[in-house]
Amino acid sequence: MKIRAEISKGDEIRYISHLDYSRAIERALRRAQLPLAYSEGFNPHVKLSFASALAVGITSQSEFMDLELTKTMNIDTIKSCLEPQLPAGINLIRCQQIYNNAAKLMAVVNLACYKVFFSELSGHEQLEKSIHKFNFSDNLLFVRENPKGKKQIDVKEYVQEICCNFYPYGLELSFDTKITPSGSIKPGEVLQALDHHYDLNLPLDDALICRTGLFIEKGTKRMSPFDLIGEK
Amino acid sequence: MSKVIVPSALLNRVVKPSRYTGQEWNTIVKEQSKVDVSFALAFPDVYEVGMSYLGYKILYHILNGRQEVAAERVYAPWVDMEEQMRNSNIPLFSLESFRPLGEFDFVGFTLQYEMSYSNILNMLDLGGIPLLACDRNETQSFVVGGGPCVYNPEPLADFFDIFLIGEAEELILEIVDCYKQWKQSGRSGGRAGFLKEAALIEGVYVPSCYDVNYNADGTVMSIGLTSKDIKPQVHKRVIKDLETVDFPTRPVVPFGEIVHDRIMLEIFRGCTRGCRFCQAGMIYRPVRERKVDTLVELAQQLVNNTGYNEISLVSLSTADYSCLHPLITALMSRMKEQGVSVSLPSLRIDSFSIQLAQEVQQVRKSGLTFAPEAGTQRLRDVINKGVNEDNLRDAVCAAFRAGWSSVKLYFMIGLPTEEDDDIRGIAKLAYQVLDWYKEVKGRRGAKVTVSVSSFVPKPHTPFQWFGQDSIEQLERKQHLLRDMLKNRDINFNWHDAKTSFLEGVFARGDRRLGKVLLKAWSTGARFDGWSEQFDYENWLTAFAECNIDPHFYANRERQEQEIMPWSHIQPGVEKKFLWREYQQALKQELTADCRRGDCGACGVCSGLGVGIIDWGNE
Ligand code: SF4
Numbered sequence: 104m105k106i107r108a109e110i111s112k113g114d115e116i117r118y119i120s121h122l123d124y125s126r127a128i129e130r131a132l133r134r135a136q137l138p139l140a141y142s143e144g145f146n147p148h149v150k151l152s153f154a155s156a157l158a159v160g161i162t163s164q165s166e167f168m169d170l171e172l173t174k175t176m177n178i179d180t181i182k183s184c185l186e187p188q189l190p191a192g193i194n195l196i197r198c199q200q201i202y203n204n205a206a207k208l209m210a211v212v213n214l215a216c217y218k219v220f221f222s223e224l225s226g227h228e229q230l231e232k233s234i235h236k237f238n239f240s241d242n243l244l245f246v247r248e249n250p251k252g253k254k255q256i257d258v259k260e261y262v263q264e265i266c267c268n269f270y271p272y273g274l275e276l277s278f279d280t281k282i283t284p285s286g287s288i289k290p291g292e293v294l295q296a297l298d299h300h301y302d303l304n305l306p307l308d309d310a311l312i313c314r315t316g317l318f319i320e321k322g323t324k325r326m327s328p329f330d331l332i333g334e335k
Numbered sequence: 336m337s338k339v340i341v342p343s344a345l346l347n348r349v350v351k352p353s354r355y356t357g358q359e360w361n362t363i364v365k366e367q368s369k370v371d372v373s374f375a376l377a378f379p380d381v382y383e384v385g386m387s388y389l390g391y392k393i394l395y396h397i398l399n400g401r402q403e404v405a406a407e408r409v410y411a412p413w414v415d416m417e418e419q420m421r422n423s424n425i426p427l428f429s430l431e432s433f434r435p436l437g438e439f440d441f442v443g444f445t446l447q448y449e450m451s452y453s454n455i456l457n458m459l460d461l462g463g464i465p466l467l468a469c470d471r472n473e474t475q476s477f478v479v480g481g482g483p484c485v486y487n488p489e490p491l492a493d494f495f496d497i498f499l500i501g502e503a504e505e506l507i508l509e510i511v512d513c514y515k516q517w518k519q520s521g522r523s524g525g526r527a528g529f530l531k532e533a534a535l536i537e538g539v540y541v542p543s544c545y546d547v548n549y550n551a552d553g554t555v556m557s558i559g560l561t562s563k564d565i566k567p568q569v570h571k572r573v574i575k576d577l578e579t580v581d582f583p584t585r586p587v588v589p590f591g592e593i594v595h596d597r598i599m600l601e602i603f604r605g606c607t608r609g610c611r612f613c614q615a616g617m618i619y620r621p622v623r624e625r626k627v628d629t630l631v632e633l634a635q636q637l638v639n640n641t642g643y644n645e646i647s648l649v650s651l652s653t654a655d656y657s658c659l660h661p662l663i664t665a666l667m668s669r670m671k672e673q674g675v676s677v678s679l680p681s682l683r684i685d686s687f688s689i690q691l692a693q694e695v696q697q698v699r700k701s702g703l704t705f706a707p708e709a710g711t712q713r714l715r716d717v718i719n720k721g722v723n724e725d726n727l728r729d730a731v732c733a734a735f736r737a738g739w740s741s742v743k744l745y746f747m748i749g750l751p752t753e754e755d756d757d758i759r760g761i762a763k764l765a766y767q768v769l770d771w772y773k774e775v776k777g778r779r780g781a782k783v784t785v786s787v788s789s790f791v792p793k794p795h796t797p798f799q800w801f802g803q804d805s806i807e808q809l810e811r812k813q814h815l816l817r818d819m820l821k822n823r824d825i826n827f828n829w830h831d832a833k834t835s836f837l838e839g840v841f842a843r844g845d846r847r848l849g850k851v852l853l854k855a856w857s858t859g860a861r862f863d864g865w866s867e868q869f870d871y872e873n874w875l876t877a878f879a880e881c882n883i884d885p886h887f888y889a890n891r892e893r894q895e896q897e898i899m900p901w902s903h904i905q906p907g908v909e910k911k912f913l914w915r916e917y918q919q920a921l922k923q924e925l926t927a928d929c930r931r932g933d934c935g936a937c938g939v940c941s942g943l944g945v946g947i948i949d950w951g952n953e
Contacts, residue, residue: 115356116353116356116358116590117356118346118352118356119353119591120353120591122592123353123590123591124590126590126592127360127590129642130360130588130641130642130643131642132642133642133643133644133673133674134640134642136639139674141674147674149674159352159353160346160347160352190358190359190360191358306344308343308344308345308347309343309344309347310347
């Protein structure tokens with residue numbers, strides 16, 4: 104039996120890596136004593152897959168995972184077994200059976216939505232102007248640096264538009280990033296690119312980033328991974 | 336009570352920030368209003384190392400088992416985090432209630448390794464606790480030490496209020512009760528009043544109750560008592576029967592990967608093989624096993640409560656467990672369908688172990704590890720390592736036949752009576768292993784890793800009198816080996832001789848080293864066990880400024896009658912046994928394992944009123 108679940112990553116565990124997150128869930132599943140399906144081979148793994156990895160420092164209101172069990176179980180029973188075993192910061196939001204022909208999460212989820220919060224920020228005007236410019240420009244080049252080397256990417260290929268909201272207690276940016284077969288962009292990189300290109304001096308370390316949704320976008324239609332669960 | 340809040344901006348700037356954010360599964364957070372006694376279990380190294388330490392899992396469980404006690408975890412922040420904390424005036428805090436270290440009634444440190452001492456000072460400082468015990472006032476924490484280095488705690492005497500000698504499962508609760516009584520009595524006698532009461536408890540060593548005097552040549556003249564009800568000898572505490580104490584079945588499960596990221600099931604305590612270099616083999620006597628049924632039950636609870644998928648059977652030498660085969664069979668048959676595997680660390684060399692390793696399918700790429708410790712039979716006899724080349728051949732060939740091709744060999748250099756022939760013996764053995772592979776497989780293809788550490792003489796061992804090899808001697812031997820082991824199938828690694836030297840100084844040091852430690856810390860020493868942080872020059876400067884010769888402690892051969900700085904701390908193994916063993920060593924005479932053979936009269940069983948528990952004897 105295959106199951107798709109929507110779960111969260113709360114502030115309590117903001118700083119754990121994706122690998123840590125997935126391991127924490129795997130251990131929770133084992134504690135819940137669910138009949139887990141394991142991969143073949145020397146080091147068997149729980150058959151568990153995620154829609155998209157989440158970086159250290161980022162929380163999420165909506166993550167998706169697919170899981171395989173060796174027996175058929177009632178969804179409510181699964182929920183009630185798993186919920187008490189989840190560590191702080193992980194909530195089970197929704198859980199549903201999926202069928203064999205359901206597309207792999209990783210292959211279909213192609214849009215991630217983020218909110219970024221800054222509690223202290225000066226120079227609002229300049230930021231607003233820059234974001235306006237960004238929204239209307241055709242491209243914004245950014246050099247991604249990692250241990251593998253440098254690579255130039257175009258932010259606009261992944262992010263069309265950024266929204267900006269001012270609150271008495273801070274400022275919030277929100278944007279969607281495309282996840283394409285050839286890659287995506289991390290929200291932290293979007294901020295870095297803006298900061299660098301428009302010379303904003305953003306307090307990047309202060310940014311609280313939260314993923315607010317993962318979707319499947321087809322043309323103008325936006326679907327949830329629960330809309331594509333295959334057929335019996 | 337004040338809760339420390341660490342700004343996210345700060346956490347975003349450090350590596351592995353989840354080291355500092357807690358919230359792990361099985362963490363116990365108590366409501367402060369219901370807590371009478373708070374106890375910080377501080378580990379003087381990073382989270383990944385500290386979280387792997389079984390001793391603290393046990394104490395966390397035992398202390399928190401008391402409703403009115405809160406035990407919480409504290410680890411050394413890595414240097415990047417320390418910098419952030421100091422810049423923002425954030426005190427060192429616990430991972431449960433996020434309280435500053437200085438707000439705990441007790442701050443416990445485990446002394447696992449001499450090279451972590453500078454971290455202890457650093458943590459006290461970061462936690463807002465005066466470094467010197469004599470500077471602490473009535474409201475400040477009591478600093479408590481335990482662990483293996485507590486068998487010579489003297490270099491740390493200035494910084495600690497109390498040392499707990501031996502196994503602490505019962506002792507730690509006695510200290511807590513003593514503290515509660517003292518608090519109820521309106522803290523009668525003040526700080527010193529509590530310490531005096533505590534000092535009466537068996538296994539408690541209060542360094543300020545002892546006065547050390549020195550001879551003109553620098554050796555200890557006497558260890559005096561500050562009052563007559565203080566015990567002249569502090570005997571270690573030992574749990575007679577492990578079945579009578581609780582084993583933690585709900586250990587904290589970390590999010591990030593730690594060094595030993597699996598269930599640690601302690602199958603027995605102690606080891607009586609009697610390797611003469613090994614301090615663990617002396618201080619943890621006698622051997623006491625848990626029952627198979629108990630272990631299988633504990634394993635199941637641990638799996639249910641943690642969700643781990645690997646169980647490691649831990650002890651000083653797991654292959655010596657009398658019922659290892661039945662235990663493994665029982666565990667495997669129960670765990671297999673739950674997707675849980677069993678692993679065996681620290682295997683002793685014999686083909687029986689290979690068979691077991693094969694059974695548990697611990698066929699990891701990492702290869703098999705053997706510890707002949709010395710390169711020639713002569714030297715193996717000196718150290719009482721009861722293995723010979725035939726044993727090694729049988730085991731290694733069995734491993735090759737079973738499909739392994741890489742083998743790791745552990746050796747020590749700088750052992751008593753060692754000559755260059757013994758060093759050459761190490762290289763010979765490495766090449767021999769390559770040849771054995773050819774014999775078994777008919778072709779080349781083995782990979783041998785030779786790992787060589789430098790011997791550090793430890794207190795309460797037969798070699799406690801021995802003068803450690805100098806850095807120059809050790810490095811010469813390392814070079815000799817490096818030249819001999821130039822082969823593409825052999826990988827050679829060795830330990831930094833300077834680190835071993837400093838470890839040797841503190842292992843057998845006395846109270847006068849406290850000021851060197853303080854000095855070195857104040858000029859930046861921390862994480863000395865991490866080669867990238869270790870600054871040898873800084874230490875040399877500290878010794879020079881304090882006018883203390885480190886060689887006096889490390890490289891000097893002691894006289895039989897010399898009063899050792901640790902002679903008032905008693906693990907139960909008697910000095911006359913240790914000396915006899917030293918003399919036997921020099922004559923290359925072996926002493927048998929008392930576990931299933933004759934008693935070697937080390938003094939532990941009669942002295943402490945305990946006995947060996949080995950189910951194979953039944
Ligand atoms: S007293 Fe005898 S039996 Fe007991 S640990 Fe020592 S040598 Fe072994």
